[in-house]
Each structure stands twice: as structure tokens, then as C-alpha cells.
Amino acid sequence: MKKTLINLLIAMPLVLPITSYANEVSLSITGQGKVENHINSCNSNCTLSTSNSALNLQPVADEGWYFSGWQGQQCDWGEGIISSTEPTLIGSATGGAKTLESIDINHDGLIDLLAISLFNGNIISYINQGDGTFSQQNIITDLHYPSALDSYDWDNDGDLDLFIAEYGTGVGDILLYLNDGNGQFEFKETLKFKNARPYAFTVTDYDKDGIADIVVSSFSADISGDLFVLVNSISNEKISWYKNTGDELIEQNVISDKAAITIDSVEFDSIGTTIVSAEILSGEIVTYSAQGRAVISTGGAAYGAAFGDIDKDDLIDVFSAHYQPAKLGVTYGKENGEFSVESVIATPENGVTATAMGDFNNDSFIDLAYGEFNKKGFYYFATTSYKNCILEQGSSISIEAVFKKNDTNSGSDSVEEKSENNSSGGSVYWLSYLLVFLLITRKNN
Secondary structure (H helix, E strand, O other), X not given: OOOOOOOOOOOOOOOOOOOOOOOEEEEEEEOOEEEEOOOOEEXXXXXXXXXXXXXXXXEEEOOOEEEEEEEEOOOOEEEEEEEOOOOEEEEEOOOOEEEEEEEOOOOOOOOEEEEEEXXXXXXXXXXXOOOOOXXXXXXXXXXXXXXXXXXXXXXXXXXXXXXXEEHHHOOOEEEEEEEOOOOOEEEEEEEOOOOOOEEEEEEEOOOOOOOOEEEEEEEEOOOOOOHHHHHHOOEEEEEEEEEEOOXXXXXXXXXXXXXXXXXXXXXXXXXXXXXXEEEOOOOEEEEEEOOEEEEEEEOOOEEEEEEEOOOOOOOOEEEEEEOOOOEEEEEOEOHHHOEOOOEEEEOOOOOEEEEEEXXXXXXXXXXXXXXXXXXXXXXXXXXXXXXXXXEOOOOOEEEEEEEEEOOOOOOOOOOOOOOOOOOOOOOOOHHHHHHHXXXXXXXXX
């Protein structure tokens, strides 16, 4: 497992740095707690050897205290993350914050974002300024209910191209825009699908033949109202793999008979292509692979799901969103395509939609971006530290484990703003109706 060690020195007030030597880790502890590893346990300053093996440093807080993070030089990678409690604004989406995609649009080495502003039919680029802020521009306008987007190097020229599902046309085509290499997207063609009306999709080489295919979540629904109207009208749902023959896209097999609002894909060496699906009727975030169907998160109105390696341990994680009750969670990857129990990152007051991962503030940590539909904006929670600190064999750094006293009045803060009753991605009032609908649907099935 190859990792890059980033020597990020953070000055600590009134604390002199501890010198580290070859194959040694200088560990200091602030507050009340200890750090365990497979060799010994430290509850004060100590020196650990990495000469013979890697180290997994596991903080354990004393009663009444909690671990707030690592300071000093950075870990090689982690097990789990600690994120900020206050989100940072990425940008606005006046038509409703629908979908996000992490992509380096302009080849400057910084992670940018593409997004859908739903009801005004705009595709927005958020260009990373390198300091955690973004410049915003509408790059495609006047679409008819764009329901999903994805990026993939379709023409194999080294640049990621853009795909957009045009659900509002009634046909459900996917529009292909080629990247000109300078961050501009030019319309190329309309991709057609027989026996499907794509709402969500992911572009991937599903059968590993060297040619990109498309996995489509297709269903019929009424989009004239809010999310309750859409959900209440879903029919003819399925998730299918469409093989790219070079001349056309042909449906090969039906992966699921569920309706996915969002899907994403990833390749595992051991089990091949895996799909993650946000299935709004059941409220489940689900993976589909050669191992079958597996539920990894449950809640109200599953909406967003994205793959990524948030703690840089070479295991693929999932960042998911449930619309209402609003919940953002991470399920950490384990070996052989399995996942941990979900860790809840935040429970905002508003319905949350899109999810994406990337280093948005240029500090080498992977952050978590999401949309709040009724607030008409996209935000991100910055990752501030890892939970467990992994150090490779031979690592030589100085690091500090910081423990803080619990404050009974503190907690995870959320962005506060009243929901808008007449928005369609949707408003909070539809939840009670949706729950009744789901109960009746499950009973009838």
C-alpha cells in the first residue's frame, strides 16, 4: 500500500516541537487520555519505533474528555475522520441544489465541482480558488429538469467529459459534452436508451472491455410538483447496465427493480464493478456487486450517495445523504468490498441532497460536500483530522494527540434556516405524506 507522507507543520502556542529521529515517532499528549497501539500504551509524552512495523495510533479519552484530533506533522493515512461542526459555503443554486460531481475542471491540481441547479435548468461550475473558496459560473443553461450528471473520459483524450440526464424532456436522454482540455465543455451528441427514461446514471466500464458503458436508474414520475409528488408517482423503476457497442447503448441486464435518485460506481479488484444506489422509496443506501445487494445505510428518503477514499487507506468509502429527516453519513470501506456501520457526520435542519468528496480547502484532507435543496446552496464539512493515525514502517514524525474536556452544552452545529414550503426538491412538509405512502406501498407489496 503506497502512501505519500506530507510534512505539514502546525505551530502550537507555548509548545516546543519535539525532535524526531529516523524510524521514530515523537508522541505528545495534551489533555486527559492515552494513545494505544499494538506495542504499548502512552498516557504522556513518549517515543515509538517504526523500525520493524507500521503503527496504528488509537486515541482513548478519559471519562469526561474527548479526542479532538492530531496536531503536528500529518499521519500517513487514517482510519475514520473527524470533521468540522460548521459547514463552509461552496456556492448558491437558485433553482435548488440537486447534484454534485468532484472534478479538476481546469487542470490546476485543485478539486472543483460541477452541480445542478434544478428548476432553472442550469449546470454550475464551482472553481476552487485554493483557499477553501470557489468562484461560480453557469456553464450550461436552460435545460429541462436535469436530474443527474457524471464525468468520464469518454473519448480517451485524458480529459474528463460531462454527461447530463435530461429527464424533463419526457424521453430521458443523456447529453454528452466533451471537455476541450481548458475546462470548457462543448456539446457532442445525445445518447439514446431503448426501454428506459434515465433519471440517475453512472458512466463506467462495467464489463472491463476497455469501452465505457452506462448504468442507468430509470423510472417514470411526475415532476410537476415537489419531491413528494415525484416519489408518489414513481413507476416502472429499474437499474440496468447498458453496454456501449460503439454504435449504440444496448441494455444487457437489469441489476435491480428499485428506483435510485442517485447512483455511483467503483471498481474493486476482487469483485469487479460495484454500484451504490440511493433508493428513495425504501430509504436505503444500497450496494450492488458480484456479492449481491447489501444495505449500508437506512433513514428517511435516501437521496445522495458517492464513492471515495475519505481517510486515504486505499479502501473505498461511501458518503450518503437522507433527505428528511436530514442525515449525512459515512460508511467506511473494509476488505472485499464490505462496509462498516454508518458514522453520522451531521443532521442538518434542511433536506440534504447531493454528496461528493474532495480536498476542497487544499490541506491534503478529503472533505465532504453536499447540497441543501431548500437553502439553495452547496456546502462542505472540512475534514480536520483522522480518528486513528496510521504511520508506515520507517515513518519519522512528531505528532500530538489533543484531548479536550466535554462541554455538555456543545454539540454538532448545523446550518440554520427555515425551509421553504413551495420548493420542489422538496420542502419539509411532504415528509408525513411520504411516510404514509411508503407504509402503504410496503404493505401492498
